[in-house]
Amino acid sequence: MNVEEIYSTLSGHMLEGIMFHEQLRNCFLFLGLNGFAKEHEYHYLEETKNHMALNLYFQLHHRGIIRMREIKVNEIIPDSWYTSQKDDVDPATRAKAIKAAFDKWVKWETETKHLYEKAYLDLLEIQEVASANYISTLVGDVDNELVVAMDRLLEIENVSYDPVHTFEIQNKLETIFSKKIRHLFGGGHT
Numbered sequence: 001m002n003v004e005e006i007y008s009t010l011s012g013h014m015l016e017g018i019m020f021h022e023q024l025r026n027c028f029l030f031l032g033l034n035g036f037a038k039e040h041e042y043h044y045l046e047e048t049k050n051h052m053a054l055n056l057y058f059q060l061h062h063r064g065i066i067r068m069r070e071i072k073v074n075e076i077i078p079d080s081w082y083t084s085q086k087d088d089v090d091p092a093t094r095a096k097a098i099k100a101a102f103d104k105w106v107k108w109e110t111e112t113k114h115l116y117e118k119a120y121l122d123l124l125e126i127q128e129v130a131s132a133n134y135i136s137t138l139v140g141d142v143d144n145e146l147v148v149a150m151d152r153l154l155e156i157e158n159v160s161y162d163p164v165h166t167f168e169i170q171n172k173l174e175t176i177f178s179k180k181i182r183h184l185f186g187g188g189h190t
């Protein structure tokens with residue numbers, strides 16, 4: 001694999017990840033879980049920023065333009081939801097949907113971590129050490145995100161998807177991630 005191919009694979013995967021977080025955000029908003037929704041809104045925005053930075057890095061340091069590869073839409077919202085309304089969601093459906101969403105999140109970030117690690121190793125193999133160092137920051141980001149996703153899943157599994165507990169943590173998460181979003185944009189964006 002040459003540098004451009006490595007970056008094209010990374011860029012495509014990042015775009016799929018951004019769409020993935022957008023769907024999870026919409027899914028949690030639909031379930032009335034605004035804290036979880038805000039968390040995925042943050043990842044959507046943070047990863048969009050990282051994707052922009054990746055393209056800029058490639059242009060500045062490798063002097064080219066990343067080719068857009070085919071993007072796969074990872075459809076995660078059940079089809080039946082499109083003909084339902086927020087108010088119709090019953091507790092059993094909500095609990096099942098929360099578990100499915102968290103399982104998918106952990107699975108996605110695990111795949112992402114492996115893909116970024118492979119890109120890092122591929123760059124080292126062709127002696128692109130500085131570029132590999134840059135990609136290592138993405139490996140660190142996804143590693144941290146994966147820990148949060150696994151801990152969040154463990155937390156809600158430990159209370160057996162108790163709706164009272166799940167609703168109780170929403171306000172706290174919404175405050176934390178609203179603040180992180182403002183920080184992401186230098187405090188000038190909500």
Ligand SMILES: [Fe+2]
Binds near residue numbers: 017021043047109145
């Ligand atoms: Fe992510």
